[in-house]
Amino acid sequence: MNDTAVRLTGLTRRFGPVRAVDGIDLTIASGSTVALLGPNGAGKTTTISLLLGLAPPDAGTVTLLGRPPGEAVRAGQVGAMVQDAGFVPGATVRDLVALARGLYPRPLDTARVLALAGLTDLADRRLDRLSGGETQRARFAFALAGGPDLLVLDEPSAALDVAARQAFWAAIRRYAADGHTVLFSTHHLHEADEYADRVVLLAGGRVVADGSPAQVRAVAGGRTVAFDLADGSVAGLDLLPGVRSVQVRGGRVALTTDDADATVLALAADRGFRGLEVTGVGLEAAFLTLTGTEGNH
Numbered sequence: 001m002n003d004t005a006v007r008l009t010g011l012t013r014r015f016g017p018v019r020a021v022d023g024i025d026l027t028i029a030s031g032s033t034v035a036l037l038g039p040n041g042a043g044k045t046t047t048i049s050l051l052l053g054l055a056p057p058d059a060g061t062v063t064l065l066g067r068p069p070g071e072a073v074r075a076g077q078v079g080a081m082v083q084d085a086g087f088v089p090g091a092t093v094r095d096l097v098a099l100a101r102g103l104y105p106r107p108l109d110t111a112r113v114l115a116l117a118g119l120t121d122l123a124d125r126r127l128d129r130l131s132g133g134e135t136q137r138a139r140f141a142f143a144l145a146g147g148p149d150l151l152v153l154d155e156p157s158a159a160l161d162v163a164a165r166q167a168f169w170a171a172i173r174r175y176a177a178d179g180h181t182v183l184f185s186t187h188h189l190h191e192a193d194e195y196a197d198r199v200v201l202l203a204g205g206r207v208v209a210d211g212s213p214a215q216v217r218a219v220a221g222g223r224t225v226a227f228d229l230a231d232g233s234v235a236g237l238d239l240l241p242g243v244r245s246v247q248v249r250g251g252r253v254a255l256t257t258d259d260a261d262a263t264v265l266a267l268a269a270d271r272g273f274r275g276l277e278v279t280g281v282g283l284e285a286a287f288l289t290l291t292g293t294e295g296n297h
């Protein structure tokens, strides 16, 4: 199997004055699960359509599993779930899976596709009688049918309720655990945090951060060290190692730090503490900082 599932170099796409995708370089190793995270208009959908070969880039190149995207898709190596895909009215879920399986040289068994997508009990239901969440699962079944090495999902959990969303991510996890590569776009920060082993943060058509969810958090300021303000003095706290900012609220101090370990050790030596709490900044805060929207809300 090819070690590199996706390679994008200098990928660029403009719509008039808008640089929807502005020189993206990205390499995704086979077997990883990667989230393309970004706010509305960040360029996620455009990147995915260029990546799948659905639209030509203005500049740059795309290689999927070592080949041009069209070739990889035709060979059944790539499955995709894109937004607003229409279905033939009157056809059933089973018809759709049969259609998709017929397109690929080595399709998965029908029963496996239906089970993975959570559609076993709905196999004979007409597509135009499915709920929004069920329709989304049918799209997922279509993407899975060819048994692709690379699964590309554009905002896959849109329109799913909580239970359907959990079932959906459990299916993705199972598929990824078999060594398949999954690339999904989302603006749900917790989804990227929870389900991806790598997060690529897009804003304005560019990659603004790229790493593990923990690394993406670290880029934006690390951790918060909070404790009770015993004697009321905050003097010198800003000089402790790693500390970026000091806030006092309701008798507690919150230090934002790049190095929580060093901050806590120095704090212990300096004055001691009570009610210590160390928390991650969270992807949400990282996202706001990195995309430059902090304080604009």
Ligand SMILES: Nc1ncnc2c1ncn2[C@@H]1O[C@H](COP(=O)(O)OP(=O)(O)OP(=O)(O)O)[C@@H](O)[C@H]1O
Binding pocket: 015, 018, 019, 020, 021, 038, 039, 040, 041, 042, 043, 044, 045, 046, 047, 187
């Ligand atoms: N066909 C098009 N014509 C003109 N502008 C476009 C077109 N497609 C996308 N854009 C613009 O390109 C930018 C990136 O859009 P894109 O849909 O890729 O973002 P996104 O991150 O997928 O957003 P969302 O989360 O809202 O789906 C936006 O400014 C969008 O308005």
